[in-house]
Amino acid sequence: MKVILVDDERLALIGLKKILEKEVSGVEVLATYSDPTEVMTGVMIQRPDVVFLDIHMPEINGLELGRKIQQAAPDIEIIFVTSHDQYAVHAFDLQALDYVMKPIKKDRFQQTLSRVRERLNLKREQKGRDTNTPLICCFNQIQFKLPGQEAQTAKWRTSKAQELFAYLLHHRNQIIHRSTLLELLWPELEEDKTVHQLYTAMYHVRQTLKAYHMDMVTIQSGHLEAGYRLELGEVQLDSERWEQEVKQWKSVDSSTVDAYEHVLGLYKGTYLGNYEYMWAEPERERLRYLWLFHMRQLIHYYQQQELHEKVIENTRRIQQLLPDEEESYFILMKLYDELDNDYGVEEQYRLLTTRMEQDLEIPVSQNIREWYQDWKQGLTKIRK
Template identity: 70%
Template sequence: MKVILVDDERLALIGLQKLLEKEVSGIQIVASYMNPTEVTAGVLLHRPDVVFLDIHMPEIDGMDLGRQIQKAVPGTEIIFVTSYDQYAVHAFELQALDYVMKPVQKERLNQTLQRVREKLALRREQRMMNTEVPLICCFNQISFKLPGKEPQVAKWRTSKAQELFAYLLHHRNQVIYRGALLDLLWPGAEEEKTAHQLYTTMYHVRQTLKTCGMDMISIHSAHLEAGYKLVLGDALLDSEQWEREMKAWREVKPETVEAYEQAVYRYKGTYLGRYDYMWAEPERERLRYLWLYHMRQLNLHYLKQGQKDRAVENIQQIQQMLPDDEESYFMLMKLYDEMDHKLGVEEQYRLLTSRMEQELGIPISEEVQQWYNDWKRGITKAGQHTR
C-alpha cells in the first residue's frame, strides 16, 4: 500500500509517519509534505493508494486539496486527519474513506487501515474479475483474460508453438537468440533443417495471440532475425502481480489477517504446472517457497490466536499443494496430539511413511520417527508418561 502524508505541522507529520512504520505491515510511505502546494504534483508522480490529509492548513483548505487530488488521480483514497470534528460531514460528502481525530491513536489507525485494505482488496478482485487490462494467467496453465470476459485457454497449433510462447513469456523483455530456441525445440537437429520450422512456429504463435485478442503482446525480431523478444504491452502477468503483492506484506496481524488470506489464496497453483518444462522448474520452486512461507506465517498467526482448526485447514492446503513436504505432516501430528485426536496422528504418520518410503524411496527423518515412537509409548516432551 503506497501512502502519502500531508500536514503543515512537522511534529504531527513525524508522529503519524512513525506510528505507521512501527505498527503497520505492508505500508510504503512514498512521500510526505508540509507544503500543500506540492501535494498534487507528488500524487501525480507517486500514484499513491491513499493520502492522509490534514484539513486545517493555512495556505489551502484540506477539502479543496482533497478534491484536487481526486481529480488528478481518480481512485486515490483520502483519509482526513484533523483536530476539528466539525468537518466530519463535509469529509464524507467528499467520499473520503475515513476521518481520524488528532492525536491519532494506534487502535483507531488500525481500524482505518483495515478499511483501506478491504477496499483495495475488493478493487483488486474487481480488476481480476473485470480485468480492466488484459491478463495472462500462468498458474497451472497459460490462459488469457480479456476485459469483461472469462479466461480462455489458447488452442495452440502445435506443442512446439505452445512451448515457444511459454519460453518467450518466461524470458519476457529479453532477446532470446535463435540458436537457443532451436536447441530448446529441436535439440540435436541441424540448424539448417530447423530454422524454417522456427519461423513457421513463430508465425503460429503470433496468429494464436491474434485469435485470442492478445495481439497487444508483441514479439520483436532482433537484427537479421538473430533472436526474438516478447513484450507484454498493456497486458499483466498474474504470477508477477501476485509476487509483488506478497512481498509488500511483512507480518500477519488480527486486523489484517483477512486481507492477508485473500492475497495468499490468489496463488492458484504451480507456475506453468500443467506443462513438463524443465526450464520452468527454478521459477516454480521459487514461487512455491514464497507461497509456503506466507502459508506458514498464517499458520503461526492461527496458533498464536488459539485457532487450531484454522491451522489444521491451513496445513492440509499445504499438503495438497506440496504432498512431499515432510514438515506439514509432522506439524499436523503434533497439532492433532495437542487436540487429543489420536486417529489424526496415526493417519498423518501413515500418509507420511507411505509417501516418503513407498513413493519416494527415502526414509522419514529420525526426528519424526523418534517423536512418533515416544508418542506411541505415551511419553511427553518432558519425558513423562501420559498413557
C-alpha cells in the first residue's frame, strides 16, 4: 500500500508517518506534505494508492484539494484526518473512503486500514479478471469484451440472429431442440418452411462471434441436427460473475461496506433489458430482486450510521434503475422530513405520483398517501 500524507501540522505528519511505518505492515509512505500547494504535483508523479488528507489547512481547504485529486486521479483513495467532525457528510459526499478524527485512536485506525486493504484487494481482483478473461456483457445489451480492451456492442446481421444467440446464451450448456428455436423465432410459419432460415441465422451467429474474436464460444449441433448447445469455454458472463461476487457478502458492517457498495455498483442495468424478449423476464426479475435486496441492506446500514448523503445517493440509484420501486421514494420523503427539507419531500412525492399514477396507472400505496397528508398538516413533526 503506497500512501501520501498531507497535513499543515508537522507534528501530526510525523505522528501519522510513525504509526504507518512502525505499526502497520506493507505500507510505504511515498511522501509527506505540509504545504498543500505542492500536493497535486506529488500525487501525479508518485501515483499513490491512498492519500491521508487533513481538512483545515492554509491556502486551500482539504475538501477542495480532495476534490481536485479525485478529478485528476479517480483511482486514488482519499482518507480525511481532522479534528473537526462537522465535515463528515461533506467528506463522504466526495466519495472519501473514510474519515478519521484526531487524536487518532489505534482501534479506529485499524478499521480504516482494513477498509483500505479491502478496497485495494477488490480493485486488484477486478483488474485481474478484466485483464485475463474474455467477457460477454448481458446487462442492458449484449457486448463482447476481450482482455485489455473496451467492451464492443455486438452488431448482428438480423434481429433473428441476435435473438438466436441471446436465447442459446441464456440456456448455455443445454441442448435446445430445433423445434423450440423454430417456434421461438418463426411462430407464424410451418416448420418445414423455416429450417433453412434457422441454418442461415446460425451461420450469421457464428460469423458474428468470429468477427468479434469470440469464436472460443462454441455452438455444437445435436444428434442428427436435432438441436444446438452453446458452450462458453473460458468466457464469462458479467451477470453470472456479478451474482457470484454479490453473494460473497452476507452482511454490511464497517469492514465490508466498501466492498458491498463496490459490487452493487457493478450492476449496470437490467439483464438483456434493451431487448423485448419475454423469455428473459424471469431472469431479469430474479437479478433485479437480488440487487434490490442487497441495496436495501446497504441503505439500512447507512441509515443506522446516520450517513444521510449515502442514503440519498444509493436510494436515488434505486430510483434510476427501478423507477417504479415505491419504497425508495418513501425512504427519501421521511429522510427529507427529518432534515426539515420540505422541497425534498414534495419533490419525491411528485416523482412518485408521476411514475405510478401517470406512467403506470397504478395508485400510490395508501400508507404513503396517508403519511404525506399527515406531513402536509404537520403531524409527522408532532409524532417525533
